[in-house]
Amino acid sequence: MSHRIVGKRQIGEDVFWAEVEASLIAAARKPGQFVILSIDSGYSERIPLTIAEANREKGTIELIWQRVGKTTTELADLKEGDAIGNIAGPLGTPTHITRYGTVVCVGGGIGNAPLLPIATALKHAGNRVISILGARDKTRLILEDRFAKVSDELIVCTDDGSYARKALVTEPLKEVCGRNPRPDHAFIIGPTLMMKFCCEVTRQFGVPTQVSLNTIMVDGTGMCGGCRVEVDGKPKFVCVDGPEFDGHKVNFDLMIKRLNAYKAQERQAHERYRQHRCKLGLND
Amino acid sequence: MTSDERTRVLKDLLAKRDAGGLKTKDRMAIPPQAMPEQDAQARRRNVNEVAQGYTEEQARMEALRCLQCKNAPCIEGCPIRIRIRDFVGAIAEGDYRKALQIIKENSLLPAVCGRVCPQEVQCQEKCTVGLSLKDVSKAVSIGRLERFVADLDHADSAIPEVAPPTGVKVAIIGSGPGGIVVAADARRAGHDVTVFEAFHKPGGVMVYGIPEFRLPKAIVQGEIETLKQMGVKIVTNFIVGRTRTIEQLMKEDGFDAVYIGVGAGLPSFMDIQGESLVGVYSANEYLTRANLMKAYDFGAGADTPIALSKRVAVVGGGNVAMDSARTAVRLGAEKVYLIYRRTEQEMPARVEEVHHAQQEGVDFHLLQSPKRIIGDDKGQVVAIECLRYELGEPDASGRRRPVAIPGSEFQIEVDAVIIAIGNLANPLIRQTTPGLEFNKWGNIVVDENCRTSMEGVYAGGDIVLGAATVILAMGQGRIAAAAINDYLARKSRSGTK
Numbered sequence: 112m113s114h115r116i117v118g119k120r121q122i123g124e125d126v127f128w129a130e131v132e133a134s135l136i137a138a139a140r141k142p143g144q145f146v147i148l149s150i151d152s153g154y155s156e157r158i159p160l161t162i163a164e165a166n167r168e169k170g171t172i173e174l175i176w177q178r179v180g181k182t183t184t185e186l187a188d189l190k191e192g193d194a195i196g197n198i199a200g201p202l203g204t205p206t207h208i209t210r211y212g213t214v215v216c217v218g219g220g221i222g223n224a225p226l227l228p229i230a231t232a233l234k235h236a237g238n239r240v241i242s243i244l245g246a247r248d249k250t251r252l253i254l255e256d257r258f259a260k261v262s263d264e265l266i267v268c269t270d271d272g273s274y275a276r277k278a279l280v281t282e283p284l285k286e287v288c289g290r291n292p293r294p295d296h297a298f299i300i301g302p303t304l305m306m307k308f309c310c311e312v313t314r315q316f317g318v319p320t321q322v323s324l325n326t327i328m329v330d331g332t333g334m335c336g337g338c339r340v341e342v343d344g345k346p347k348f349v350c351v352d353g354p355e356f357d358g359h360k361v362n363f364d365l366m367i368k369r370l371n372a373y374k375a376q377e378r379q380a381h382e383r384y385r386q387h388r389c390k391l392g393l394n395d
Numbered sequence: 396m397t398s399d400e401r402t403r404v405l406k407d408l409l410a411k412r413d414a415g416g417l418k419t420k421d422r423m424a425i426p427p428q429a430m431p432e433q434d435a436q437a438r439r440r441n442v443n444e445v446a447q448g449y450t451e452e453q454a455r456m457e458a459l460r461c462l463q464c465k466n467a468p469c470i471e472g473c474p475i476r477i478r479i480r481d482f483v484g485a486i487a488e489g490d491y492r493k494a495l496q497i498i499k500e501n502s503l504l505p506a507v508c509g510r511v512c513p514q515e516v517q518c519q520e521k522c523t524v525g526l527s528l529k530d531v532s533k534a535v536s537i538g539r540l541e542r543f544v545a546d547l548d549h550a551d552s553a554i555p556e557v558a559p560p561t562g563v564k565v566a567i568i569g570s571g572p573g574g575i576v577v578a579a580d581a582r583r584a585g586h587d588v589t590v591f592e593a594f595h596k597p598g599g600v601m602v603y604g605i606p607e608f609r610l611p612k613a614i615v616q617g618e619i620e621t622l623k624q625m626g627v628k629i630v631t632n633f634i635v636g637r638t639r640t641i642e643q644l645m646k647e648d649g650f651d652a653v654y655i656g657v658g659a660g661l662p663s664f665m666d667i668q669g670e671s672l673v674g675v676y677s678a679n680e681y682l683t684r685a686n687l688m689k690a691y692d693f694g695a696g697a698d699t700p701i702a703l704s705k706r707v708a709v710v711g712g713g714n715v716a717m718d719s720a721r722t723a724v725r726l727g728a729e730k731v732y733l734i735y736r737r738t739e740q741e742m743p744a745r746v747e748e749v750h751h752a753q754q755e756g757v758d759f760h761l762l763q764s765p766k767r768i769i770g771d772d773k774g775q776v777v778a779i780e781c782l783r784y785e786l787g788e789p790d791a792s793g794r795r796r797p798v799a800i801p802g803s804e805f806q807i808e809v810d811a812v813i814i815a816i817g818n819l820a821n822p823l824i825r826q827t828t829p830g831l832e833f834n835k836w837g838n839i840v841v842d843e844n845c846r847t848s849m850e851g852v853y854a855g856g857d858i859v860l861g862a863a864t865v866i867l868a869m870g871q872g873r874i875a876a877a878a879i880n881d882y883l884a885r886k887s888r889s890g891t892k
Contacts, residue, residue, distance in 0.1 A: 135633075135639065136638065139637065139639065196595070197595040197632050198632060199593060199594075199632035199633070199634055199638075201638070202634065204826075329680055329684065330594065331634075332593050332634060333661045333821050333822065334679050334821065335662070335677060335679050335680035336661075336664070336676075336680055337680045339671060340671070341671055346664060346670065348661075351661075351821075351823060351826075362671075365671050365774065368672075368673055368773060368775075369671065369774070371773075
């Protein structure tokens, strides 16, 4: 069963959006869950991607990814009407959605994609939602309009000040946490380093914090253990125990090291694919 | 023995037999036939199969060693009770098709079992020839004979017959050896069978786990094709519990019975310092990258990266540890250490796998066990620190308990560590199937017919037994399929379906 791409566009610098046929996943998926896909069944790498939204009636899911390595580049080269060979999911334990009161949702870069369904569900559950979105620059900021629809308050910032406020997300987060009354819960999704620093902020203010981790994975069902992280000093598997964890207990430093495990080989594979694309005359 | 000599000897033996003069003494005197193997040095650099299979003459010579015992003790040693004496007899007669038919009465996967069954602790352990010669390695090589007939190209070997449609639907969760057996048996009874597989390729552990050099993937592919030709539907990328729950399959999708054969699938780690360092793998991850995603072709098409390690330590003494060590050799490691805390006698791995690993240059570190794994400032593994052990009193398993020698720490320089010490029960089905009973280790509780606490739901293989073997999973599949077919027949008679 392959999955046809019914819509695809670039939504930021190196960031792509696609709507893909996957009716069973669309029906089953809950906020916080992800899929594992591979482009074909031969040599393709399996990569985890978050589900940004799902449309049950149409039987489609929305995927958002950043072009960083070989597989994400190959994915970005696919066109409307093309098919993705394998998509398995939804995987991971869904986000615990309840009425916390006031929640602050912090998204960084591509992390806005998995954060969107969580913010939406939190809003529907009756929470007051404050969203803080950050990106390196204007061209990398995604989903601002969709967050505007589900947020009671939306704060946008860029690292270089090319759009909205010039700040790292930790700054407005500090301000929001310093308010009286302080937020009841925080949800943080973004680059690992960003999540680490955001967790340090919420810890200072005693705001309980969920983070959603995106690690290297093979099967996504607990079998390989490649996704293991240290939480509260104990090994946990992101695919079955997560992807969400108490941000105050995650060993981010170790996680960052593990994420870099294959840098050299990724670069090699990517370089080979880049040369192959050049020969085919594929350009951005 | 050269090929010419063998031809001559075989001719003499057959002539003697035809004259009714082949006595037990003569049979016992036939030398055990060695398995032709790929040269140890050459195979260190390829993933082609190591054991190359008997020639026809070797197979007949080996089959003539069988004494055709009246009580056929070998059959007792077989978890699925193949009529071993009769199929070996058929090979001695030169009737290979008949031999295969006899095997197929009980086993659907002879080409697989002939390769990966631990015969030396099953059928061959009971063999009278081996017992008389006081050496199990001199028993009749039943597994090799099974493989021999399974590998012959029986172009006309029919697809198993399927009964008329019953209109009853059976879901099989997992396409490993157990699932394949249940699927085939349920389909033969005329049921509408669907196999759900979480990975993008069917075959379970036979595809992601057992390496190509021990079980060529084309063989597994062939078995899957047979299932499809029988009309079994195979759905990949489908994670029962997540994509659909068991309850949904039964209440909404119309499945009347479910077989859970999901395997163990949650790797154990040692709970020692440094296990999260870069370069530390579970054997599952290492083997999956190598087998399922063909990391051995990295640079020649494969995308999946794997540590291109030069010095690898594998921890464990089972078949999975041997597979990992031998895979590391083939991926280009210069030094591969196998660290095991007991001695070679206690190793759970098959003797043949142990020998192959030794021939391929795997360096066995016995009576040693890791204490911690050491990394550099980038979090990359640089060494493993071990303690030496000695054997103490026997423990509950009957094996002598290894006891650490205080102060015996030493380090081995490595850049990858593969942990191959077994699996725990995967929690996915447990998390998503309220009403299903599990034991304290997370394994599904079943009765002697593989029936679980939920009506219409059966389970077998590693998720029930803990870590086991392909043949045990198949044995349970057989039992479960019979129970499922019986349950469905009763259900339709009573008119509830």
